[in-house]
Amino acid sequence: MIVLGIETSCDETAVALVENGLKIHAHSVYTQIAAHRPYGGVVPEIACRSHVEILPGLIRDTVADSGLAWDRIDAVAVTYGPGLASSLLVGVAAGKALALRLEKPLIAVNHLRAHIYSLFMGREDLSPKQVYPLLILLVSGGHTCLVRADSLNECHLLGQTLDDAAGEALDKGASVLGLGYPGGPAIEKAAWDGDPGFVRFPRGLRHGAQSSLAGSLERDLCFSFSGLKTSLRYYVHDHPDVVAGENLKNVAASYQAAVIDALVERLERALARHDVKAVACVGGVARNQVLRDKLTELAEARKLPLLAAMPEFCTDNAAMVAGLAGAPGYPAAAAGMDLDVEPNLAL
Amino acid sequence: MKILAVELSAFQGSAALSGPDDFSLQEVWDQERGRHEGVFSRLSALLSQAGWGWGDVDCFAAGRGPGIYSGLRTALTCAQTLALPGEKSVYCVSSGAVLARGASREMNASRVAVVGDARRSLLWYGVFDFSLSETDSPAEWQMVKSSELCARLPAGVPVVSSDWERLEPNLAAQGLDGLNWIRGNRYPRARDLAALVRLRMEQGLPSEKPVPVYMHPPVLIAPRFPPA
Numbered sequence: 228m229i230v231l232g233i234e235t236s237c238d239e240t241a242v243a244l245v246e247n248g249l250k251i252h253a254h255s256v257y258t259q260i261a262a263h264r265p266y267g268g269v270v271p272e273i274a275c276r277s278h279v280e281i282l283p284g285l286i287r288d289t290v291a292d293s294g295l296a297w298d299r300i301d302a303v304a305v306t307y308g309p310g311l312a313s314s315l316l317v318g319v320a321a322g323k324a325l326a327l328r329l330e331k332p333l334i335a336v337n338h339l340r341a342h343i344y345s346l347f348m349g350r351e352d353l354s355p356k357q358v359y360p361l362l363i364l365l366v367s368g369g370h371t372c373l374v375r376a377d378s379l380n381e382c383h384l385l386g387q388t389l390d391d392a393a394g395e396a397l398d399k400g401a402s403v404l405g406l407g408y409p410g411g412p413a414i415e416k417a418a419w420d421g422d423p424g425f426v427r428f429p430r431g432l433r434h435g436a437q438s439s440l441a442g443s444l445e446r447d448l449c450f451s452f453s454g455l456k457t458s459l460r461y462y463v464h465d466h467p468d469v470v471a472g473e474n475l476k477n478v479a480a481s482y483q484a485a486v487i488d489a490l491v492e493r494l495e496r497a498l499a500r501h502d503v504k505a506v507a508c509v510g511g512v513a514r515n516q517v518l519r520d521k522l523t524e525l526a527e528a529r530k531l532p533l534l535a536a537m538p539e540f541c542t543d544n545a546a547m548v549a550g551l552a553g554a555p556g557y558p559a560a561a562a563g564m565d566l567d568v569e570p571n572l573a574l
Numbered sequence: 575m576k577i578l579a580v581e582l583s584a585f586q587g588s589a590a591l592s593g594p595d596d597f598s599l600q601e602v603w604d605q606e607r608g609r610h611e612g613v614f615s616r617l618s619a620l621l622s623q624a625g626w627g628w629g630d631v632d633c634f635a636a637g638r639g640p641g642i643y644s645g646l647r648t649a650l651t652c653a654q655t656l657a658l659p660g661e662k663s664v665y666c667v668s669s670g671a672v673l674a675r676g677a678s679r680e681m682n683a684s685r686v687a688v689v690g691d692a693r694r695s696l697l698w699y700g701v702f703d704f705s706l707s708e709t710d711s712p713a714e715w716q717m718v719k720s721s722e723l724c725a726r727l728p729a730g731v732p733v734v735s736s737d738w739e740r741l742e743p744n745l746a747a748q749g750l751d752g753l754n755w756i757r758g759n760r761y762p763r764a765r766d767l768a769a770l771v772r773l774r775m776e777q778g779l780p781s782e783k784p785v786p787v788y789m790h791p792p793v794l795i796a797p798r799f800p801p802a
Binding site for chain 2 (some may be wrong): 264266267272273276282283286313321323324325377408563564566567
């Protein structure tokens with residue numbers, strides 16, 4: 228089964244053709260980073276306008292790259308949430324139009340579940356059957372959560388951020404430090420040989436007390452980065468020379484360490500409570516080498532394999548969308564033409 | 575030439591098929607809320623009503639506004655994506671031109687102004703002059719404070735809007751009652767869009783760029799990190 232996937236939930240326009248969930252015939256990602264960089268973060272209206280201009284041509288070019296004829300496509304899959312409403316709208320409109328035109332089923336895909344499936348993209352050696360149950364840290368510019376997956380279709384949310392996503396905290400931190408956008412790579416680069424213990428920034432929600440914000444989730448498996456951002460802002464206010472001085476690398480390393488420690492602490496806590504066969508990390512922040520090193524240490528200490536999405540599939544892409552929709556065993560139900568976007572779609 | 579046209583710039587949307595021998599079929603619907611997501615199921619129904627298959631359509635047309643952003647994006651994305659298999663043609667026209675052409679005929683007037691709500695206390699408008707050509711009369715879209723609209727429009731020019739029911743009383747309440755309104759909301763129709771596309775294509779005129787007519791820049795604040 229060959230699925231054409233479309234992903235436009237944020238600021239990447241992406242199209243892919245994937246066969247039986249794993250074999251990638253073609254995948255293309257158009258990134259809008261240059262357009263958003265002057266504003267230090269994703270501007271929804273810029274993102275949406277770009278999707279309108281780019282998506283139809285990207286679909287045409289990706290199908291051409293695949294060498295497949297249009298009539299080889301068995302289904303069209305599209306991300307319908309969560310994400311930016313105006314951006315999702317463009318992808319969903321294109322998905323519906325293509326499914327109509329080809330007279331093939333339209334499959335609505337949850338962006339978060341697609342990210343989890345990105346573990347398997349580009350890894351034809353890795354079968355989804357081998358790895359469950361699995362504990363996953365999903366960490367990106369828009370989402371930060373801990374998920375226990377018992378199968379391709381059984382995912383349980385264990386914890387999530389109560390305010391900002393980790394990637395967003397890195398973007399804002401980089402902005403405060405004048406390091407540019409996107410913040411994750413900028414901070415990682417600036418922090419390269421810095422001292423992560425130079426400033427002790429807060430890790431947030433370290434204790435297990437109840438919180439109405441966490442709802443039914445265990446609070447000490449949830450994340451909060453808003454206090455960390457405020458702490459950095461006050462630090463820079465009190466030490467204005469740091470942005471241009473030699474301690475910039477130390478402050479960047481300290482800030483990055485606070486974000487990563489918060490992520491790893493929760494994962495470690497969750498591992499103590501859940502019996503799993505493997506631990507995994509997906510999403511754009513999973514490209515951070517310091518995070519990968521810490522997760523490797525944690526997995527080795529627990530004698531568990533660490534599965535990390537290939538860097539190419541960490542950021543938003545359509546291969547994970549088409550892959551999940553066409554994965555054997557995944558109950559991909561056909562959506563109707565009345566499908567609407569769901570910006571706040573839960574896992 | 576068989577044309578499938580989609581016009582979603584206003585709260586009343588429409589889709590139409592236009593074929594040889596003056597064949598045409600249109601469906602119109604209200605979409606007070608939402609994003610015109612219902613257009614897709616209506617397209618299938620129209621095609622089967624006409625006995626056409628997707629491969630029979632030669633050209634996919636869409637109105638590009640000005641109007642409701644989500645509707646324009648849906649229409650333009652829809653037309654362009656439908657055209658991909660088989661490399662069919664795409665033709666886009668300003669929805670305002672479609673509305674103005676209809677008003678020009680109705681009022682037997684060579685000049686017509688199209689007006690809409692640009693939000694942020696502004697109106698958008700364009701004046702179409704059909705005295706030289708019925709099909710090639712692009713208006714330059716402008717924005718203006720409501721209090722200045724009368725002074726900007728040529729005296730006595732008929733004014734048409736898909737938002738008349740809201741704009742007319744608001745302007746009248748401000749004492750701006752000197753406009754020559756065509757009374758009632760008038761909506762650009764997909765059938766008229768297809769007719770205009772057919773005429774323009776016959777005259778060898780190119781499609782307008784397949785992006786919405788945006789009346790505002792995407793960002794109104796200065797960039798924090800301006801490019802060097």
